[in-house]
Amino acid sequence: MKIPFTKMHGLGNNYIYIDLFHTDLPEERLSELAVKMSNQNTGIGSDGMILIHPAEKAEVGMRIFNKDGSEGMNCGNGLRCTAKYAYETGIVNTKEFSIQTKANVVHAIVKVNEDKEVEEVTIDMGEPILQREQIPMLGETGTTVINEPFQVADEILHVTAVSMGNPHVVTMVDAIDEAPLTRLGSMMEKDERFPEGVNAEFIEVVSDEELHFRVWERGSGITEACGTGACAAVVAATLNNKVTKGKKVIVHLAGGDLVIEWKEDEHIWMTGGAETIASGIFYA
Ligand SMILES: N[C@@H](CCC[C@H](N)C(=O)O)C(=O)O
16 A cells, blocks of 8 residues: 655654545554554654544544554644645645644644745644543542642652643653653553543743743653643643743743743634655555
8 A cells, every 4th residue: 555645743743644635544554554654663753643634624634643553632733734734735725724633623823934835833722621530530520630649650749630632741840851751751641540541741830931841642652842732731830820821931842842822711822833854655
């Protein structure tokens, strides 16, 4: 089977994009294909696979598969790259359009240069979900998880849990370089208190408009960036009174910066870059 692909990244968070407006893929092979394409030695090498497809409720649809073949519900960096791809290939012909994920329908705005290339994308990511059972996280129904003690191995962290359509657990640390990503990331991802697994983020708050961020992603491990994670981080910092709602926050990720704003109407806006790396044929 020959599959046309484009490899793109958002701040180093890189996926293989397949355009299902112009190609067909069998549903039963999607998970296996994500694993194969993501392999750095025998595939293309990536954090996973993203499908750009016709959708019922929006102009464009997006599905994300992690490196291990599991399907995620949402992907912030993937949304910006999908918006760039959709505009530059003519799937859409307006600078504002909607994208449907498994989690929700979001609104994308592309900033285009004189060569008609998308330079930057802003997405209205919708509202964060804070109810424990909707994260989902085990514990008392109807409660939120803000600065809650959480023992992993022999360490007691204080975590805040946020869903951006996909689950995130955010821990504040004093120094980002000392974040226990390698030591605790995998254990947190698979902790039984998160029945669907979780993306684990560590943040160092610099000021009420700036924070450092590192992530261990569910299904992919350490990545350079996570867009939904950056949104969750700003929500967590706000809920812990470190950041003011309605103010733009610069999030410094390993692969670059995102600007995130949790507005008074509860919607979270994310602005950042999206880049095309290469395109070609994958022999499956
Ligand atoms: N990198 C993404 C999130 C991808 C999905 C995530 N690993 C999950 O399983 O929830 C982003 O930029 O948001």
